[in-house]
Amino acid sequence: MSDPVDMVDGPGTDTAGAAPDRHDQQHRAEQDEPEERDERGGTMLLARMAEAVYWAGRHLERAEGTARIVQVHTDAHVDLPVGEDVGWEPLLAIAGVDSEFAERYQEAEDPDDVRAAEEDVIEFLLHGEGNGSSILASLTAARENLRTARPVVPREAWEACNNLWLGSHDHLHEAHSREGRVLWLRRIIAGCQCIHGILLGTMSRDEAMSFLVLGQNIERADLTTRVLDVRSDSLHHPGADDPYDVVHWMAVLRSLAAYQPFRRAMPARPQGGSTLRFLLQDDRFPRAVGACLTEARAQLKALPHSEGAQEACQNASMVVAAASVARLTVGGLSEFLEEVQLSLVEIHQRVDDTYFRPNFVGWEPATATQ
Amino acid sequence: MDPLAPPARPGAGTRAWPSYDPAPFFDELVAPDGAPRPSAEALWTYFAELGADALAERQLAADREIRAIGVTFTVYDEGVGVDRPWPFDIIPRIIPRNQWQVIEAGLVQRLSALNLFIDDCYHDQRAVSEGVVPADLVSGSPNFRRECVGVDPPGGIWVHICGSDLIRDDQGIWYVLEDNLRVPSGVSYLLENRMVTKHIFPEMFRHYSIEPVDPYVGRLAATLASVSPSTGDPTIVVLTPGIYNSAYFEHAFLAQQLGVELVEGGDLVVLDDDCVYARTIDGLEQVDVIYRRVDDVFLDPEVFRADSMLGVPGLMRAWKAGRVALVNAPGAGIADDKKVYSYVPDIIRFYLDEEPILWTIPTFRCSDPASRAHVLANMADLVVKPANESGGYGVLVGSQATDEELATAAKEVEDQPNRWVAQPIIKLSTAPTLCDDAVAPRHVDLRPFTLMGPDGAYVTRGGLTRVARRQGSLVVNSSQGGGSKDTWVVDAPGDEPS
Numbered sequence: 001m002s003d004p005v006d007m008v009d010g011p012g013t014d015t016a017g018a019a020p021d022r023h024d025q026q027h028r029a030e031q032d033e034p035e036e037r038d039e040r041g042g043t044m045l046l047a048r049m050a051e052a053v054y055w056a057g058r059h060l061e062r063a064e065g066t067a068r069i070v071q072v073h074t075d076a077h078v079d080l081p082v083g084e085d086v087g088w089e090p091l092l093a094i095a096g097v098d099s100e101f102a103e104r105y106q107e108a109e110d111p112d113d114v115r116a117a118e119e120d121v122i123e124f125l126l127h128g129e130g131n132g133s134s135i136l137a138s139l140t141a142a143r144e145n146l147r148t149a150r151p152v153v154p155r156e157a158w159e160a161c162n163n164l165w166l167g168s169h170d171h172l173h174e175a176h177s178r179e180g181r182v183l184w185l186r187r188i189i190a191g192c193q194c195i196h197g198i199l200l201g202t203m204s205r206d207e208a209m210s211f212l213v214l215g216q217n218i219e220r221a222d223l224t225t226r227v228l229d230v231r232s233d234s235l236h237h238p239g240a241d242d243p244y245d246v247v248h249w250m251a252v253l254r255s256l257a258a259y260q261p262f263r264r265a266m267p268a269r270p271q272g273g274s275t276l277r278f279l280l281q282d283d284r285f286p287r288a289v290g291a292c293l294t295e296a297r298a299q300l301k302a303l304p305h306s307e308g309a310q311e312a313c314q315n316a317s318m319v320v321a322a323a324s325v326a327r328l329t330v331g332g333l334s335e336f337l338e339e340v341q342l343s344l345v346e347i348h349q350r351v352d353d354t355y356f357r358p359n360f361v362g363w364e365p366a367t368a369t370q
Numbered sequence: 371m372d373p374l375a376p377p378a379r380p381g382a383g384t385r386a387w388p389s390y391d392p393a394p395f396f397d398e399l400v401a402p403d404g405a406p407r408p409s410a411e412a413l414w415t416y417f418a419e420l421g422a423d424a425l426a427e428r429q430l431a432a433d434r435e436i437r438a439i440g441v442t443f444t445v446y447d448e449g450v451g452v453d454r455p456w457p458f459d460i461i462p463r464i465i466p467r468n469q470w471q472v473i474e475a476g477l478v479q480r481l482s483a484l485n486l487f488i489d490d491c492y493h494d495q496r497a498v499s500e501g502v503v504p505a506d507l508v509s510g511s512p513n514f515r516r517e518c519v520g521v522d523p524p525g526g527i528w529v530h531i532c533g534s535d536l537i538r539d540d541q542g543i544w545y546v547l548e549d550n551l552r553v554p555s556g557v558s559y560l561l562e563n564r565m566v567t568k569h570i571f572p573e574m575f576r577h578y579s580i581e582p583v584d585p586y587v588g589r590l591a592a593t594l595a596s597v598s599p600s601t602g603d604p605t606i607v608v609l610t611p612g613i614y615n616s617a618y619f620e621h622a623f624l625a626q627q628l629g630v631e632l633v634e635g636g637d638l639v640v641l642d643d644d645c646v647y648a649r650t651i652d653g654l655e656q657v658d659v660i661y662r663r664v665d666d667v668f669l670d671p672e673v674f675r676a677d678s679m680l681g682v683p684g685l686m687r688a689w690k691a692g693r694v695a696l697v698n699a700p701g702a703g704i705a706d707d708k709k710v711y712s713y714v715p716d717i718i719r720f721y722l723d724e725e726p727i728l729w730t731i732p733t734f735r736c737s738d739p740a741s742r743a744h745v746l747a748n749m750a751d752l753v754v755k756p757a758n759e760s761g762g763y764g765v766l767v768g769s770q771a772t773d774e775e776l777a778t779a780a781k782e783v784e785d786q787p788n789r790w791v792a793q794p795i796i797k798l799s800t801a802p803t804l805c806d807d808a809v810a811p812r813h814v815d816l817r818p819f820t821l822m823g824p825d826g827a828y829v830t831r832g833g834l835t836r837v838a839r840r841q842g843s844l845v846v847n848s849s850q851g852g853g854s855k856d857t858w859v860v861d862a863p864g865d866e867p868s
């Protein structure tokens with residue numbers, strides 16, 4: 001029986017999913033009866049809720065980022081003559097799902113035709129089975145996490161996310177044509193922005209917000225490095241006077257909503273060096289890796305027990321700040337970006353170990369640590 | 371009615387739904403002569419002016435809103451949980467305030483007596499020694515929790531939140547059908563139904579003075595805080611079985627409305643000091659009050675089901691030591707049983723020395739030989755129910771059963787008479803309901819929620835009206851196609867007496 005208004009809540013036999021090991025819970029701090037309880041009654045944030053909002057932040061960012069990249073690539077494709085066609089594979093590389101895609105689609109195709117078909121790539125990135133990072137999979141994950149975190153996020157934000165999720169499914173069939181796809185993607189981007197707007201405008205700057213913004217910025221930084229990485233090839237082999245070089249770099253900037261801010265900040269036309277410098281080291285553009293790391297560290301500072309994660313964040317910042325862009329345009333960009341990505345993984349790991357694992361450092365009565 | 375006859379009452383001439391005929395049932399909005407009841411006149415006129423198409427459009431708007439804001443319940447289909455939008459019928463049900471005041475007093479009376487009964491069950495059992503109820507009713511009940519004997523929850527209150535089911539018969543008489551003293555659901559839908567109604571019929575609120583339902587959340591918060599064992603500002607949490615529970619929407623809704631954390635068993639731990647702590651990002655924080663939406667047997671694997679992953683080891687120890695309040699208290703289910711139900715009028719007289727305000731449906735206890743003989747002889751005219759189940763599980767409606775089903779039930783009654791009770795079939799009242807674009811009478815019940823703490827009691831103004839959407843059906847459960855209605859307690863002129 002599963003009627004919510006049948007008198008008794010079902011025991012929910014299937015709910016063990018997130019239950020941590022009981023033995024870890026038995027780990028107990030030796031302590032006498034708590035004396036001071038002065039912090040009681042204020043806001044507390046469950047570790048599990050923190051994890052849910054952190055992942056909601058990451059998945060929302062991933063959905064929006066992927067939507068923007070697909071949209072810009074579709075636009076750029078139109079600008080390029082047939083011979084200059086870069087194909088649709090770069091999208092798979094940016095999303096980091098090339099092997100998953102190959103597994104699903106390539107075998108069935110004509111072995112002589114190694115190029116991935118546009119409709120296959122798009123389908124895979126929008127909602128493909130086996131692609132856990134597809135736009136719909138990301139939205140679904142964001143929605144599930146916000147649903148878990150409903151008590152700590154504004155009601156309007158949850159509703160906006162739910163609405164976006166419903167609409168994205170309802171209109172999915174329209175996304176198969178290029179024209180319909182543009183509208184569908186625009187709706188995704190606007191929907192994600194709407195959720196961010198609600199959060200910024202109505203959510204208290206509390207610990208839950210810090211976890212959300214933290215997740216968002218780690219994901220953003222990661223996405224920026226992946227977009228740059230895929231373009232690093234063309235960076236090293238520019239045709240001497242390749243007329244499409246500018247088109248490529250404009251696409252990179254647009255993929256990250258960075259074109260207009262770039263033009264305002266940089267006098268140069270978009271080329272490898274200036275674009276790299278902007279997207280790596282600018283501290284004012286919110287999708288530049290450096291700015292993301294600054295923001296992430298600011299959020300961590302507001303959280304208890306965050307020293308380790310802050311340190312990892314600072315290390316990543318230093319790697320990015322110390323990079324010589326002039327040298328990277330000549331070679332080694334891919335290796336450098338990998339180093340940055342690993343430092344992002346390290347931040348995530350520290351956050352995960354500190355707050356989300358059963359034996360995290362604060363695992364003792366708060367009253368005893370004061 | 372003769373179409374040429376002058377209208378008997380204002381409103382009867384402009385019939386909103388000309389073919390509407392609830393006979394032979396009592397209808398909540400429409401009198402037997404086809405005219406609206408006095409409290410429904412303004413609604414009637416409004417719907418007559420609105421017209422059928424506009425009404426259907428408003429229903430669509432309501433459905434869209436419910437979907438968008440994510441009011442859902444979960445049904446299980448072959449083991450997979452699917453979220454369904456909450457089914458809502460836009461035509462409200464109206465209850466005059468003078469009637470409601472009587473019901474309110476009756477519900478508070480009933481819960482006061484039941485709390486005294488539960489407390490007695492786990493202490494001296496005076497009701498048994500003084501012959502009000504048989505001993506077997508208490509110590510022989512599967513809902514009797516030995517672990518609770520001798521425990522003194524604050525104010526002697528075991529049930530702080532109760533969601534009674536009320537029905538009306540063909541004379542319009544109100545009955546309590548079930549008391550629902552364990553972890554009753556539905557209050558979130560009551561609150562959301564009102565919000566949706568405000569959005570789709572904002573004009574109506576000008577014609578009526580409707581009792582607000584929103585104060586419930588504040589009263590709930592106060593009730594929870596009032597049982598805290600600590601003197602400071604209490605830390606309150608809602609304990610849910612998890613995101614896959616059918617009522618998870620409500621658990622999250624209540625936590626959000628109360629501004630408290632929504633915890634699962636794994637988020638809590640009981641230490642050697644018998645205190646309960648929540649795992650937060652800043653270490654463990656002590657919890658004072660747990661509004662638990664997990665059934666008794668899953669609460670504490672150290673005491674009840676050892677395989678429960680939903681509970682917290684040591685929780686009962688903490689509760690018995692008085693370090694944490696559990697709402698509702700474990701063991702409260704002892705009074706939530708069809709056999710105890712049949713004794714409630716006596717229980718009220720015994721503990722309160724008052725006559726019951728609300729009717730209890732006459733109940734035949736099959737353990738009694740004379741009653742059993744009556745039940746077996748008249749099964750087709752009775753509802754046969756398992757004594758210890760709740761929420762419609764295993765209920766047989768004699769008039770709608772096949773011969774085979776009747777024979778099976780008769781055999782079960784003969785084999786295990788103790789397990790069964792029977793009641794006359796009540797002809798449930800109806801209310802106008804939008805069905806496939808036409809408005810037709812459908813059976814309804816009502817679930818108000820009663821709060822009780824050491825500082826006093828509170829009853830929701832109205833309750834959650836559930837409606838059976840199929841013609842003739844008595845099944846109001848949402849998992850089986852039932853819908854719901856907003857319920858207005860109104861200050862209306864010319865109220866009919868209850």
